[in-house]
Amino acid sequence: MVMAIQGVSAAIAGSVSxxxxxxxxxxxxRLQVLDGEDSSSY
Structure with missing residues (x-):
C-alpha cells in the first residue's frame, strides 16, 4: 500500500513539474530562435 501511494505521489509530482x-x-x-533569426540577417 505504501509503495502504491509513493508511486502515485511521484506521478503527480512529475506531472505538476x-x-x-x-x-x-x-x-x-522561441526567444532563442527569434534571436538567431535576427542576428543572421545582418
Whole structure:
C-alpha cells in the first residue's frame, strides 16, 4: 500500500513539474530562435 501511494505521489509530482516547466521552456526556445533569426540577417 505504501509503495502504491509513493508511486502515485511521484506521478503527480512529475506531472505538476512538467506543467510548470514546459511552457517556460517553450517560451525560452522561441526567444532563442527569434534571436538567431535576427542576428543572421545582418
Amino acid at each position: 512538467a506543467l510548470i516547466t514546459m511552457p517556460l521552456d517553450t517560451i525560452k526556445t
